Amino acid sequence: MRIFAILLSALACGMPLASQAQTETSHALVLHGEPKYGLDFKHFDYVNPDAPKGGQVTMATIGTYDSLNPFILRGVPAAGLALTFDTLLTGSSDEAFAEYGLLAESIELPADRKWVAFTLRPEARFHDGKPVTAADVVWTFETLKAKGAPFYRAYYADVLKAEALGERQVKFTFGEAVNMELPLIIGQMPVLPKHYFEGKEFDRGALEPITGSGPYKVASVEAGRAITYERVADYWGKDLGVNKGRNNFGTLRFDYYRDAAVVIEALKAGAYDFRQENSAKDWATAYDFPALQQGMVVKEEIAHQLPTGMQGFVMNTRRPIFRDPRVRQALIYAFDFEWSNKALFYGAYKRTESYFSNSELASRGLPQGEELKILERYRGKIPDQVFTAEYKAPTTDGSGNNRENLRKALELLQAAGWSVKGGRLVNSEGQPLEFEILLDSPTFERIALPYAKGLERLGIRASVRTVDTAQYQNRVNDYDYDMIVGLWPQSLSPGNEQRDFWGSDKGKEPGSRNYAGIDDPVVDEMIDLLIQAPDRDSLIARTRALDRVLLWSHYVVPHWHLQAFRTVYWNKFSHPEITPKYALGFIDTWWVDPAKAEQVNAFRRRGN
Template identity: 55%
Template sequence: MKYRLCLIDISHVHNVAGRAMRLAGNSLALALFFCATLVPLSLQASEPQPVHAIAMHGEPRYGADFRHFSYVNPDAPKGGRISLHSVGTFDSLNPFVERGVADSRITLVYDSLLERSADEPFTEYGLLATKIILPDDRSWVEFILHPDARFHDGKPVTAHDVVFTFEILRTQGSPFYQAYYGDIDSVTAVETRRVRFEFSSAGNMELPLIVGQAAILPKHFWEDKDFSRSSTVIPLGSGPYRVARVDAGRSITYERVEDYWARNHPIKRGRHNFDAITVDYYRDGNVALEAFKSGAYDFRLENNAKDWAVSYSIPAVRQGMIQRENLPHRNPTGMQGFALNTRRPMFTDPRVRQALAYLFDFEWTNRNLFYNAYARSHSYFSNSEMAAVDLPGAAELRLLEPWREQLPDEVFTQVYRAPETDGSGAIRDNMRIASSLLRQAGWEIQGGRLTHRSSGSTMDIEFLIFDTIWERIIQPYRRNLERMGIESSIRVVDVTQYVNRVRSFDFDVVVAVFPQSTSPGNEQRDFWHSAFADQEGSRNLIGIKDPVVDALVENIIAASDREELVVSARALDRVLQWGHYVVPHWHITSYRVAYWDLFAKPSENPPYDLAFDTWWVDPEKSATITRQRGSRQR
């Protein structure tokens, strides 16, 4: 045990020591007195001090007295009504439960304890929480709530609302929350404006930040309602917008809260500038694009390379009425790919999964369908330092060596690269490799069909999609599969059916995106952990059940510093790569945006977000655009 010397006024020592000696009558009293001044350091250590922000690793960029984020215009004018779009439908305003399909922007209604900055890898600043108290080992955290924090009905946000939020999310919310908040032992309202979280173990650096991200729900609003059901009941929140109008499945309008409690908060200054945001829903992506070009909505994030290349050659673009920009970002792009459901017997063997990757011709697809707009994804952490792009170093090997007998040799000896072609459409070499892998796994062509030697079953694959845009990408892949004797089909269903089938793992192959942040953590459990492979509604779509993956996920969560986090992520990346769980797709490192020229925006775009909420409507531009494209119902 460490000790520290208590330095006190020597005259005071003499006086007290003298009194002690007279009372005790012997020299032992003096010895005991001086020993008492040597107190265990752990007992004398100061309590953690309240702070205004916490970073995953390192220190926050902005000090306690900051006035606004550097990437906003703090004097941005409020006003204007804008229209956006979504493809699909919605039938719920409750995004926290498994049932129903909620509007993706419903989170505008809610505030959280902390909010993340967009120009740091992972730092959160107090919002509903004005102060944060946590020890160095992050085994617990306390939040002191802002005295001005109010829900839209004027009632204060209290610690009891925070406790209620985490209780109901973990008991009645989506299975995601059970994974995400799995290390929370208890949530206690210490005082009306003070709440304490105790964690099951120390060292989870991310958990206090995860806790801070939760949308805080009003207990008085939900306690007499069935939270577990999807609902179009207009929710009550404390955020910058409230729901004004709902036409279920077609449109939803959010209106800015004029007396929003945090309108002058440093985190919010210069943001949420539009008076109203209407989101219109379109069943088809092509129809949505044509609607944008005709002026039906104002802003579009373009995710289709072909459309970006050829579909904007219209007068409105040439005349400057529609602006187009590529805005670079530094976000990890994660992994997008054809996710193979390993719960299906035909996908249990990794050699089969690897063979299917050899039959996808990315280079031809990129050249002929995407105008060479994309880079191939080889990593689950693409565009970041966490991607495994070299052979494992010493630190990584320390994590992987204990599992050597359970891992493919390639994890230790090769750098993974997704199969490549010359882009000509002729993939004979890849087909030979795929054929060999399939034979090793017990499959051979019999009567023109790929058939398993033992079971006699044929390989029949269904691609489940809800957006017809994927048909043109899947069709060339199907032709390659059929040349190998693999029967395949495309099943197009509506969004609701798609969501329900994916939640219940009722699919062979889906297009899946596994997004990654600059500081991965607890969400990795929901993606890959065995505990969630059979839990309907989890994001372990592939059905991975691997103790090695489980252990590496826990290493990421427990990483004590950035270096350890990076090493742990690379080790996980490597194991996932060589597990051949997806047929990798592609990524891009910029936002492609198109918008009618009625907006103004800050000169600086943050590196980790599009930050559309920092834009504002320019009244003069808006009036000009309205005249040019004709008046319309807004």
């Protein structure tokens, strides 16, 4: 009966019935396997469907903002804007890669995945009451690809066209290359109102809220200082199974601060409500205060199963000094993680040794099976160690005496043509090896400064410079840096975003996440292979192969990771007993408990 109804809908929207016999129609898309939740599921397992709505929540963020358009390169967008825009599909936080209908009520997909069609829900509305139409979807796609941030051109590179087949049905046609995740990528696309942008320049940042269709809308703007969102009382999608128990806060405010140390003190003073702590030192030492001792503030570590990706000091290979991989490897040897973990992080972290760490996608042991066959194609074009050794970051005894690793670093530097003269490391032309470590927060100075001190022992001068958020973002967008702290988050189903991370073409466009400036045709081919993986086993093998090549090319000085979220919050919240495997879910699934909130407010009024 459900399929029959969808066929009638397709006829009404103008889609030829001949294509229906070759397609499957579903409420969900998954990359591999079957969706966990059936057609008429009531809610996700990790939510409380009866969670109360309402309450005021304040969060803190660092820096400033000057734009309410998060889709373009120009300007710094305000925090939280994604809450105002609905997407065609929405993801599940307890599956590897599954998406369920949000704006779209059904999805049609052929066996060869050469196109995907979405039928929009008739009740879907923008905040101004106008319906979300196929014309809006087509306009959004074409505009993001033409005028949006470079990320969208990479992400949608294999989408040939979008076309409206009726008022509520839209079809996306893909290129010849196999791209298994492309239907899901299109499902993640936010849909913008074409009518709102008539007479406006899309790629010009402004502080005027864009009309959305999501569960929240912008309530007030204090340029550069704060932004407040309010829950849309008549939100069109509030009763959908994908939304039950979600988006529970009444208002959500983001306050901007200039300094991380001030942010912590502001939390303790009750200026805002929730903080995710990323500093091991602050987690261990900064929260011993009366409100915590009296139970008014909660300090909770919540385990997760997320891939932790790669964070590290990224060397910009667009700079001549970083083009030799032996130099890059030497700089890895100069970083003493064990000392940092012991002296700075209270032993909290594990060293990252994969771009896909904390997941089955991370390379391990020596390559075998399909992974080895892939790598054999490129023998002689990729580092020999890919075939002979499992990647392991250099280690020390943690004493602070990194002499052995510095000796190995010097050997590599000398092999690359550098030598020590007058206490400085210079090349054959007498030019010194020196560079700048660019930061956007003082938080990382305590890691970067000891690292620079270790480099000094090799005769390398590394200066550490911290700049404001706007200047930092502009310099990163233009690749105007020597070394930065870079982060590449990963999902359980990597795909098209890898082009933006490592692709040669993207590394030449301003604003990509190819921070290292990788320009390698082998890496480009391996990305394509990963995107075209026909099943889960192939995806794992191809991802591990790419991981090995990236690791042994020494583009970053690997940092560390933690397999849990560290949270500190005023005790006004409750959250479901079942937490999502792959997300924290604070804004998504928590709620303000009225009784707890009253106790917290009374405590704050007393000034305790």
